[in-house]
Amino acid sequence: MSLRTISQSSLLAAAALLAAGCGNTAPKQLVSGDAAQRVYVAPGEHDEFYSFMSGGFSGQMTVYGLPSGRLLKTIPVFSQFPENGYGYSEETKPMLETSYGPVPWDDTHHPQLSKTNGMPDGRWLFINANNTPRIARLDLTTFETDEILEIPNAAGGHASPFVTANSEYVVSAIRFSVPVPNKDVPIETYKQNFKGSLSFVTANQPGKMDIAFQILMPGYNYDLGRAGKAKSEGWFFFTTYNSEQAYTKLELNASKNDKDYIAAVNWKEAEKCVAAGKTTTVPANYRHNYMVAATRSAVSEKKTSVKMLLPTNCPGAVYFLPTPKSPHGVDIDPTGEYIVGGGKLASVIPVHSFTKMIAAIKAKAFDGELDGIPVLKYDAVIAGEVQKPGLGPLHTEFDAKGNAYTSMFISSEIVKWKLGTWEVLDRMPVYYSIGHLMIPGGDGTEPYGKYVVALNKITKDRYLPTGGELSQSAQLIDITGDKMKMLLDFPTQGEPHYAQALPAALIKDKQVKFFSLKDNQHPYVVRAESESGVSRKGKQVHVKMVAIRSHFAPDMIEGVEVGDTVYWHVTNIEQDWDILHGFAVLGMQTAELVLQPGETRTIAWTPKAPGVYPFYCTDFCSALHQEMQGYVRVSAPGSGVQLSAGVSPRSATQQARAAALPTAANPHAGMKMPAGGR
Amino acid sequence: MSTRARLLLAVAALLGLVALVSPLWEVRLGAPQYPEGLGLRIYAHTVTGIKEHDLDNINGLNHYIGMQPITPSAIPELVYMPWLIGALVLAGLGVAARGSRRGVLLWLAAFALLGAVGLWDFWRWEYDYGHNLDMEHAIIIVPGMSYQPPIIGSKQLLNFTATAWPGLGAIALGVSFLLAAGVWVGTRRRVEAA
Numbered sequence: 001m002s003l004r005t006i007s008q009s010s011l012l013a014a015a016a017l018l019a020a021g022c023g024n025t026a027p028k029q030l031v032s033g034d035a036a037q038r039v040y041v042a043p044g045e046h047d048e049f050y051s052f053m054s055g056g057f058s059g060q061m062t063v064y065g066l067p068s069g070r071l072l073k074t075i076p077v078f079s080q081f082p083e084n085g086y087g088y089s090e091e092t093k094p095m096l097e098t099s100y101g102p103v104p105w106d107d108t109h110h111p112q113l114s115k116t117n118g119m120p121d122g123r124w125l126f127i128n129a130n131n132t133p134r135i136a137r138l139d140l141t142t143f144e145t146d147e148i149l150e151i152p153n154a155a156g157g158h159a160s161p162f163v164t165a166n167s168e169y170v171v172s173a174i175r176f177s178v179p180v181p182n183k184d185v186p187i188e189t190y191k192q193n194f195k196g197s198l199s200f201v202t203a204n205q206p207g208k209m210d211i212a213f214q215i216l217m218p219g220y221n222y223d224l225g226r227a228g229k230a231k232s233e234g235w236f237f238f239t240t241y242n243s244e245q246a247y248t249k250l251e252l253n254a255s256k257n258d259k260d261y262i263a264a265v266n267w268k269e270a271e272k273c274v275a276a277g278k279t280t281t282v283p284a285n286y287r288h289n290y291m292v293a294a295t296r297s298a299v300s301e302k303k304t305s306v307k308m309l310l311p312t313n314c315p316g317a318v319y320f321l322p323t324p325k326s327p328h329g330v331d332i333d334p335t336g337e338y339i340v341g342g343g344k345l346a347s348v349i350p351v352h353s354f355t356k357m358i359a360a361i362k363a364k365a366f367d368g369e370l371d372g373i374p375v376l377k378y379d380a381v382i383a384g385e386v387q388k389p390g391l392g393p394l395h396t397e398f399d400a401k402g403n404a405y406t407s408m409f410i411s412s413e414i415v416k417w418k419l420g421t422w423e424v425l426d427r428m429p430v431y432y433s434i435g436h437l438m439i440p441g442g443d444g445t446e447p448y449g450k451y452v453v454a455l456n457k458i459t460k461d462r463y464l465p466t467g468g469e470l471s472q473s474a475q476l477i478d479i480t481g482d483k484m485k486m487l488l489d490f491p492t493q494g495e496p497h498y499a500q501a502l503p504a505a506l507i508k509d510k511q512v513k514f515f516s517l518k519d520n521q522h523p524y525v526v527r528a529e530s531e532s533g534v535s536r537k538g539k540q541v542h543v544k545m546v547a548i549r550s551h552f553a554p555d556m557i558e559g560v561e562v563g564d565t566v567y568w569h570v571t572n573i574e575q576d577w578d579i580l581h582g583f584a585v586l587g588m589q590t591a592e593l594v595l596q597p598g599e600t601r602t603i604a605w606t607p608k609a610p611g612v613y614p615f616y617c618t619d620f621c622s623a624l625h626q627e628m629q630g631y632v633r634v635s636a637p638g639s640g641v642q643l644s645a646g647v648s649p650r651s652a653t654q655q656a657r658a659a660a661l662p663t664a665a666n667p668h669a670g671m672k673m674p675a676g677g678r
Numbered sequence: 679m680s681t682r683a684r685l686l687l688a689v690a691a692l693l694g695l696v697a698l699v700s701p702l703w704e705v706r707l708g709a710p711q712y713p714e715g716l717g718l719r720i721y722a723h724t725v726t727g728i729k730e731h732d733l734d735n736i737n738g739l740n741h742y743i744g745m746q747p748i749t750p751s752a753i754p755e756l757v758y759m760p761w762l763i764g765a766l767v768l769a770g771l772g773v774a775a776r777g778s779r780r781g782v783l784l785w786l787a788a789f790a791l792l793g794a795v796g797l798w799d800f801w802r803w804e805y806d807y808g809h810n811l812d813m814e815h816a817i818i819i820v821p822g823m824s825y826q827p828p829i830i831g832s833k834q835l836l837n838f839t840a841t842a843w844p845g846l847g848a849i850a851l852g853v854s855f856l857l858a859a860g861v862w863v864g865t866r867r868r869v870e871a872a
């Protein structure tokens with residue numbers, strides 16, 4: 001069957017299935033009687049799992065409770081977030097620095113929990129940026145983005161960030177091969193000049209992410225990856241497509257070969273070659289951004305080189321496993337034995353055996369070489385094929401009972417099949433166009449099982465319509481029995497491209513409730529109203545401000561002139577859980593600030609015209625929230641209005657608190673304003 | 679007095695040491711927005727929050743009704759109370775050494791007096807905090823309402839339910855008093871029997 005026939009028949013089948021799904025009662029019949037009970041989490045009760053879903057093109061992460069499907073938090077990662085000033089405030093702006101300058105948006109795809117012994121350990125979550133390749137680390141005690149590393153010599157960081165069994169590395173592979181290092185060449189010279197790269201990033205120490213080494217690969221598209229585990233620990237697997245090395249009309253030209261490849265990388269072997277100095281140091285321009293805990297301010301560092309390993313200089317490090325038709329997913333079962341390919345245009349699901357692969361390598365069962373990388377014989381490594389699995393298999397996760405669950409994009413369904421016998425056991429339609437799916441712990445060595453979550457691209461008739469753009473969705477399916485049972489669907493923010501989940505008990509008691517004011521080393525921290533005030537440095541006015549229920553200090557500022565930039569350094573001096581304050585000024589062209597207890601954040605404001613501008617608290621904080629406001633007066637240049645700030649101590653309480661706390665060791669401290677300005 | 683009675687007296691006296699290290703009283707506050715609660719521990723020498731920042735947070739909330747902040751360093755009783763308890767312990771040990779029933783009675787009388795004055799003083803402080811409000815800083819004023827927490831038991835103060843209860847230190851003092859009183863009563867019976 002030619003490719004054209006396959007894709008045409010697939011599309012026809014997809015259309016037929018969509019038609020069958022729409023406008024009849026089939027979806028409703030899928031829900032059995034106790035579905036509502038299975039997902040009902042009573043008021044005041046907590047969900048059993050945290051589920052971390054990528055926000056796709058929103059550039060963010062979203063956190064949902066399972067089984068309820070309740071949205072718990074949106075965490076900004078690669079996109080500016082006016083809701084709390086992330087990417088706008090002076091402390092967080094450096095997080096979005098790249099070698100291209102500040103990049104305020106990206107496309108997040110694959111969340112990965114940090115792991116110990118192949119299972120989530122609740123320390124961190126990693127997530128990739130697809131467009132301008134980066135990997136971020138989120139801290140699971142604060143649910144905040146703490147670190148971002150740009151990946152050089154890369155374009156389209158799609159096969160990222162997959163993590164090894166003990167979080168030694170998070171790994172990123174290039175989706176769009178490019179000249180490495182990038183340079184001005186005719187696109188027609190793709191075959192000579194374009195290269196792929198696999199980046200191994202050290203990940204097991206906060207603030208220290210770094211490119212340990214890159215492997216230079218043939219110029220294909222690398223799509224997804226997974227670390228080996230258990231039996232196959234020490235190996236890493238990546239899917240490739242476009243082994244045709246096409247550079248135009250890829251939908252046709254990159255779909256010609258009968259087989260593409262899974263690249264198997266023995267990273268322990270590669271590590272040895274790196275240690276033995278078999279790499280070349282290549283100039284590269286990239287950024288490493290990280291939060292300093294004591295100041296809660298980000299630093300952006302420029303990096304200038306990377307260690308590059310050529311497979312030819314490290315024999316035994318890289319092999320190719322032939323895999324039918326543009327494989328997307330490469331997923332390793334809990335025992336580490338089976339390597340499941342998901343050929344999005346394939347009519348079977350091919351499964352390789354790790355044991356057979358090692359034997360084939362020993363026996364040199366090769367079918368030639370590509371750029372010095374041995375290609376193993378398909379028959380020597382294949383363990384089995386799942387026949388007639390459905391259309392467009394993409395991604396597979398596993399339960400703890402030897403079953404695999406594969407998402408089928410074109411036929412919009414999840415197919416359950418048995419490892420070893422390769423027989424299809426069950427199917428469940430999903431609504432619609434599923435990409436990844438997720439079983440809590442389903443990429444680990446001991447999946448928690450219980451549910452599979454379908455991450456869907458299209459919702460059509462699932463919810464109340466909202467114009468031309470409809471939300472994307474997740475669907476929760478019970479997998480505890482022989483047959484899958486649909487329990488719930490819920491809308492998601494952005495594209496829920498992939499997700500990870502862990503038992504809530506693993507992290508819920510470790511949550512930071514407030515940041516210690518005592519330990520706050522921000523250069524402009526104010527720990528009591530008596531330390532607040534204003535100061536001028538040339539055209540810069542620095543306001544050190546306290547926010548506490550229910551006022552700001554200072555709350556009356558004069559002497560700012562047009563042409564000045566005002567830096568508002570606001571500290572929320574509350575030390576009480578969930579008592580936040582916000583800050584915004586009339587006409588501000590950046591964003592508001594939202595301040596967690598004990599946190600200092602700075603936002604710059606450049607007034608354009610004389611006048612009096614109110615500022616106020618934007619986060620409803622107390623019965624007197626509406627009274628939490630103040631004024632700043634802006635005068636014409638040279639008007640001679642003395643810079644001053646009215647600081648009105650709220651009560652003796654504040655004096656007591658100030659006396660109990662050490663004063664800020666701060667050389668940049670503004671002049672102390674006399675109390676009682678009103 | 680028997681060696682056993684004197685030993686029991688010594689134990690009673692030494693129980694007073696518990697009151698130097700354990701809270702004498704606890705006040706807990708709960709409100710809809712504070713499901714985890716806020717609380718104070720009153721020791722012989724200081725006042726602390728039950729959680730790290732409870733005292734600050736209580737003071738912060740109290741400003742809405744113009745209540746004075748609770749500043750341990752400004753409460754003179756917290757300076758001399760440990761000495762008084764210490765003196766009581768030493769006196770008790772002295773009485774145990776001498777084994778005089780009259781001494782026991784005197785010690786019990788001093789103990790009772792100290793306890794009564796202590797409780798009255800505590801009540802007086804609470805009365806002052808609850809009634810002597812700074813009207814300039816009082817944001818929420820309910821005419822005629824006082825904000826005096828109870829000595830023992832529960833009371834509703836605006837959105838807060840305040841519950842006060844003796845702490846381990848006060849319980850140890852109570853046990854100490856009862857033990858000494860028991861020794862006094864027990865030795866009288868023996869005298870009568872003889």
Ligand SMILES: [Cu+2]
Nearest residue numbers: 581617621628
């Ligand atoms: Cu506020």
